Amino acid sequence: MKVVQVEHGAGHYPVYVGQRLLSMSGIWERHLEGRVLVVSDETVAGHHLERMRPLLREYGRHRELILPPGESFKTIEQWSRVIDALVEMGAQRDATVIALGGGVVGDLAGFAAASYMRGIRVVQMPTTLLAQVDASVGGKTGVNHSSGKNLIGAFHQPAAVVADLDTLGTLGNRDYRAGMAEVVKYGAIRDPHLFSWLESNADALSSRLPDLLAESVYQSVRNKAEVVAADEREAGQRALLNFGHTFGHALETVTDYSQYRHGEAVAIGMVLAARMSELMGMTEIGTADRLARLLDQFGLPTRLPDDIQRRSLLRLMRLDKKNRADQIRLILLESIGRAVVRSCPADDILEVLNQS
Ligand SMILES: NC(=O)c1ccc[n+]([C@@H]2O[C@H](COP(=O)([O-])OP(=O)(O)OC[C@H]3O[C@@H](n4cnc5c(N)ncnc54)[C@H](O)[C@@H]3O)[C@@H](O)[C@H]2O)c1
CATH class of the missing domain: 3.40.50.1970 (Rossmann fold)
Incomplete structure (x- = not known):
């Protein structure tokens, strides 16, 4: 223990x-x-x-x-x-x-x-x-x-x-995989070592090998504990835990919470946020593909389905009270293991949505 x-x-x-x-x-x-x-x-x-x-x-x-x-x-x-x-x-x-x-x-x-x-x-x-x-x-x-x-x-x-x-x-496979999306999230936003470790052990983790599973839960809890200790009431860095969630929530809403598990929507959202980071020139090209590869190894979706209206997603993302009219606040990556909050132009977000 x-x-x-x-x-x-x-x-x-x-x-x-x-x-x-x-x-x-x-x-x-x-x-x-x-x-x-x-x-x-x-x-x-x-x-x-x-x-x-x-x-x-x-x-x-x-x-x-x-x-x-x-x-x-x-x-x-x-x-x-x-x-x-x-x-x-x-x-x-x-x-x-x-x-x-x-x-x-x-x-x-x-x-x-x-x-x-x-x-x-x-x-x-x-x-x-x-x-x-x-x-x-x-x-x-x-x-x-x-x-x-x-x-x-x-x-x-x-x-x-x-x-x-x-x-x-x-636990059913779908719920297990959906939880894995949040583990990947900790690696992506603040723990590059965890991210590389997940890449090396994805297959064994998919088959729920007990020692590796224990390590991934422990490392995730340690990361979450550090973030909430620094920011109990979400005034600052706790917001970084929302990486992928603005896109993800819009996708969950537009599909009536019936098509995706939360973690699945967040997986797609994290890849979109990483593509946005690349479009804004904040992170090295290839970062989003690296993230998508790892999520894919866990059997998680990484692209928007064709039948979703991209403009409907953007409209939902605009509803967040923290946004100004033509800018939407997102959590973006500077690199794997380093995240920041940025206001992003709505037109650029639409471009990323259209390319997914
Ligand atoms: N408080 C927070 O910080 C925080 C953070 C993230 C998510 N949430 C909330 O968590 C909820 C989603 O959590 P969830 O995905 O655990 O959903 P859940 O509690 O609905 O569990 C998913 C399904 O799995 C079943 N289940 C649970 N444990 C099982 C097990 N060991 N074996 C077999 N079946 C099992 C449940 O009966 C349920 O049908 C959302 O309401 C979300 O808002 C809260």
């Missing part, structure tokens, strides 16, 4: 990365207090909750709440069910919420913990690669509103994050 300490304004918390962690009593003893509510979704609970049950039974004062799976249930109604469960079990300010699941459960249960009695403890137990390398670390919690994703939420740092790699064994 490896541990990354994440620093934040009010202290720090550990992220444990390793195998057999869900049933490791030492972690439980260190981090559980008061009554415990385990929140999970039907799919994850079916696969992994049983491994935690012996410890839960031993602990005693706990309850389980199993929600329907998927992004469409990251709602205020499901948040309300978590609050109801806490009220019904008589949870006090010393209670703990355990979020066992992907980013949806983590964000939703985390937000319930943030808001119940103005904040109780949450222990994140992420079970998707995306949640282990990204969503569970950094303290962003929230739910969707019918008019926008993550519109309601709060910063609420977990007491601990337990990334048990064994849970990834039941």
Whole structure:
């Protein structure tokens, strides 16, 4: 097991990365207090909750709440069910919420913990690669509103994050690959050594070799921890984590969130952002192709599909409030391992979109 300490304004918390962690009593003893509510979704609970049950039974004062799976249930109604469960079990300010699941459960249960009695403890137990390398670390919690994703939420740092790699064994290939896009992102924006390491080990990682998988989760968490420690509330360098996301979000929106996993849309978005960096003369020609080659090795898409209107994407990208009329703020690459925020002319963005 490896541990990354994440620093934040009010202290720090550990992220444990390793195998057999869900049933490791030492972690439980260190981090559980008061009554415990385990929140999970039907799919994850079916696969992994049983491994935690012996410890839960031993602990005693706990309850389980199993929600329907998927992004469409990251709602205020499901948040309300978590609050109801806490009220019904008589949870006090010393209670703990355990979020066992992907980013949806983590964000939703985390937000319930943030808001119940103005904040109780949450222990994140992420079970998707995306949640282990990204969503569970950094303290962003929230739910969707019918008019926008993550519109309601709060910063609420977990007491601990337990990334048990064994849970990834039941994850479908598409979700696994989508998580890999975020691992590649850390390499591209701030860790050239990680990027080269991924290039050398892409095939073994695609077949989920445990030691390599452990290393990629650990290195990703370390990178995310460094960024959020330097910028807890996203005032500066945390924005670099959005590399590929402005293009990606537009693509997810235009396809009604039904065609692409988030990581797949981000993969295409990162290549577009790298091409934009080349067009603006900021980075060496060939950088975007190198990035696309690595993403392709992980089975991720790297080009826009033909049937998407490029102008519709541009229109959506313009909606971001931070933009001025003819300029759009993007995260671009100076080189593999070095990213910056730049305002880009809309006409140049359209050119890149048209060439994809
Ligand atoms: N808080 C943050 O900083 C942050 C960062 C990135 C993404 N997010 C959020 O994360 C969410 C996406 O996360 P996600 O991709 O984990 O989605 P998810 O939680 O919906 O999980 C994807 C699917 O995989 C299933 N699943 C989860 N773990 C499994 C396992 N071990 N085996 C088999 N199936 C499993 C789930 O039931 C679900 O159907 C989005 O809502 C996004 O907004 C948050």
